[in-house]
Amino acid sequence: MAGLTGRMSTVVKAKVSKLLDRAEDPAETLDYSYQKQVEQLQNVKKGIADVVTAKKRLQMQEKTLQQSVVKLDTQARQALSSGNEDLARTALERKNVAQTELQGLDGQVAELEQQQQKLIDSEQKLRAKIESFRTKKEVIKAQYSAAEAQVRISEAATGVGEQMADVGLAMQRAVDKTENMKARADAVSELEAAGTFDDITALGGGEDDIDRQLKQLSSQPAVDEDLEKMKAELGKGGGGEAPQIAPSGGAGEGAQPSESGQA
Amino acid sequence: MIVRISGEDQYRLADEQKDRLNELDNAVVTACEGGDEQGYADTFAALLDYVRSNGERVGDDELAGSDLILPPADLSFAEAGTAFNGEGLIPD
Numbered sequence: 001m002a003g004l005t006g007r008m009s010t011v012v013k014a015k016v017s018k019l020l021d022r023a024e025d026p027a028e029t030l031d032y033s034y035q036k037q038v039e040q041l042q043n044v045k046k047g048i049a050d051v052v053t054a055k056k057r058l059q060m061q062e063k064t065l066q067q068s069v070v071k072l073d074t075q076a077r078q079a080l081s082s083g084n085e086d087l088a089r090t091a092l093e094r095k096n097v098a099q100t101e102l103q104g105l106d107g108q109v110a111e112l113e114q115q116q117q118k119l120i121d122s123e124q125k126l127r128a129k130i131e132s133f134r135t136k137k138e139v140i141k142a143q144y145s146a147a148e149a150q151v152r153i154s155e156a157a158t159g160v161g162e163q164m165a166d167v168g169l170a171m172q173r174a175v176d177k178t179e180n181m182k183a184r185a186d187a188v189s190e191l192e193a194a195g196t197f198d199d200i201t202a203l204g205g206g207e208d209d210i211d212r213q214l215k216q217l218s219s220q221p222a223v224d225e226d227l228e229k230m231k232a233e234l235g236k237g238g239g240g241e242a243p244q245i246a247p248s249g250g251a252g253e254g255a256q257p258s259e260s261g262q263a
Numbered sequence: 264m265i266v267r268i269s270g271e272d273q274y275r276l277a278d279e280q281k282d283r284l285n286e287l288d289n290a291v292v293t294a295c296e297g298g299d300e301q302g303y304a305d306t307f308a309a310l311l312d313y314v315r316s317n318g319e320r321v322g323d324d325e326l327a328g329s330d331l332i333l334p335p336a337d338l339s340f341a342e343a344g345t346a347f348n349g350e351g352l353i354p355d
Binding site for chain 2: 016173
């Protein structure tokens with residue numbers, strides 16, 4: 001088979017025979033294989049821990065962004081009800097950026113969850129094979145002549161070696177995925193550091209560089225839509241009274257329209 | 264004949280099923296070479312499904328090398344084209 005599967009098979013088999021060639025006599029093969037197996041199990045444990053760490057970091061960022069979305073939405077309402085449409089627009093633009101990032105993070109957390117589960121499954125399978133190898137090697141030692149033992153050891157070692165190569169592959173893929181996600185997490189951190197999701201009421205009157213970049217980043221129709229919706233909601237009760245604003249904002253700070261008016 | 268799906272399990276298939284596997288594999292390669300991403304996804308899924316549904320799963324306590332090893336199910340289109348050359352996916 002020369003296709004996709006043929007290439008995969010060739011690469012894995014080369015890895016396995018390289019692993020087994022390092023030992024010359026059967027007893028050495030057994031010891032060497034077993035030692036490698038135990039090492040590999042430790043690696044898988046470490047791999048799982050790395051994935052969990054990456055996932056936790058992304059989840060913390062998700063939480064921060066969720067809070068920012070609520071806060072910016074509240075501030076947009078406050079700004080609008082006190083007649084400052086420009087400030088409301090800026091807040092909604094920032095909310096839009098936060099929401100977009102949040103969606104990206106959601107997908108990545110789900111993917112890491114999958115990777116974690118796969119590695120846990122792989123670890124269990126490898127553990128079962130190692131256990132089987134341990135039993136078989138005693139049987140082989142006790143029951144077979146040297147020549148036959150060599151053949152059987154080589155079979156067993158190939159079986160377990162292949163499982164190890166396979167777990168190695170799963171680990172490598174998990175590491176690659178985690179690396180990609182770190183890059184995204186770093187990008188979100190940079191946005192945070194640049195004050196993208198900071199308190200909008202702390203902004204001065206003039207438009208700064210971040211604002212201009214944000215306007216390019218955020219999707220304008222979505223912001224316009226949000227703004228119109230908000231205006232309609234505020235207009236409904238006749239004059240946008242505070243009691244209407246507070247429930248959707250959710251926070252205690254929701255009833256202070258005068259504060260945003262100063263910005 | 265024992266076939267492994269990387270990241271999943273090993274399956275025991277009859278030797279006569281090799282021809283069908285070859286056909287399915289060729290379809291994957293054709294889709295890859297033609298730059299047909301959807302075609303790749305479909306044919307690759309069909310290849311894996313064939314093994315899963317026609318093979319008998321090899322027990323975890325059985326130690327046997329595989330005659331054939333299939334890439335993991337989440338192999339991307341880009342990886343299918345390049346990743347199995349040289350060092351690629353599998354670390355030493």
